[in-house]
Amino acid sequence: MARTVRPIASATGRLPWQLLVPAAAGLALLVLPLVGLVVRAPWSTLPDRVGDPEVREALQLSLLTATAATCCCLVLGAPLAWLLARTTMPGRRAVRAVITVPLVLPPVVGGVALLTAFGREGVVGQLGYDAFGLRLPFTTLGVVVAQTFVALPFLVLAVEGALRSADPRFDDLAATLGASRWQTFRRVTLPLAAPGLASGAVLAWARALGEFGATITFAGSFPGTTRTMPLAVYNALNSDFDSAILLSLVLLVVSIAVLGLLRDRWLTGAAG
């Protein structure tokens, strides 16, 4: 096999330019927009704008709904992942394919789909509305539903991966010691899958926080009820671009802060 005489990366750390140039371009593409945000931000009017009740409302709503959606993802997704990883239920491949769909579906398409199912004239929504007067669109719960829809695949796939790599023999051992299936799940499987649960939850939270297309289509946009931060940014784009930049910065800082905190706490701790 022909080889170049020089090694790819020598001990002195010299990197081949063929890799360095595209890597630098990629990094520039990711970093420059963030730099632009910081440079163009209305720093002089920052104190007044940050105190704006609409900004605080949007931020509170975003944090509340993203956290609620992540909890829903955990409650619904962990069992689903267990079904996929630990059972020989027929149709698992089809189930996995369906779960992956929201990952590739454009969010606004997800919003339209949610309307056809849970809207007032939706397949299921109509029953709920006619019988109980229940309505999901234009409610904060509707926002949580939309965010859960887009974030669930992240959690399910992360947990399924963790379960697959965890040794199933521990489950068998628990069974031989007399644990019921539910006990085994609670006290053996879940702790083993903890790293996957943590990383899946972080991914789901970040995805839910940034969700826009499905939220605005399904839940609408109203301050305090459904106008999350991304929707507030969209709304500010046309009236006050500086305000949009500021809102974007706030969202960026909050996201980075929480992701940073969670990373240290969960992922390094669970590595042992």
Place this chain on the structure above:
Amino acid sequence: MRGPVLGWSGLAVVALLLAGCGGDDDSTSAENSSDSEPSTLTVFAASSLTDAFGELEKTFEADNSGVDVEFSFDSSSTLAEQVIQGAPVDVLATADEATMQSVVDEDLTAADPVAFAQNKLTVVTPPDNPADVGSITDLDTGKVDFAICVPDAPCGAATEKLFGIVGVTAEPVTEEDNVRDVLTKVTTGEVDAGLVYVSDAQAAADDVTEVEVPEADQALNADVIAPLTDAAEPDLAEAWVDLVASDQGQQVLESYGFLPPP
């Protein structure tokens, strides 16, 4: 291992260059030849003008062979912001004067804006009128879920003014970005009522039931149009503005429910 990486990066660079060059080629060819190369007129217009401008497009393209009119219909404020951010557009038509003024203030209009129509608000409901809305004040009962435009859009500003006149203080369940989105919320049955223009109600025909608002005459929006300074086709832009302001244009607009200019 070097070959494929070089190959793909080279392909990416070439693709980017081609994509960047594409726009320039079109405009230079349009400047050089008058009839042989097809030219494109880019018009940004408020979504309420979708149908009326669609019909005028046919007239314009028939009168000017080789010209293709391309539209972007959206909320006036969205379009104005896009123009300010440097979008390549020949003509801008907004649904109120205030939005056009933001573009004029940036010295982006090539001529004074012309008011070519007016539009009036009305209340629409789904065909079966599920919440039994009989007049605009029914929106205040608390039993009606209704949608309006965001206050920063022309239709939203007019709605706020109208609500002030008739004394409605209830809050909508959603504020949509442009008037056609409000109409969609009504036609899909997601809300009980919505505030749209009479021209939109007419366009929706049997998909909505209209509830007239006599006081809407006091909260009219003037539709304004102007050619832009960075237009790639300044002559075509002027011609389009002339068509819209002409008797023929006025007739078409009136047939779609617009009122004559102030």
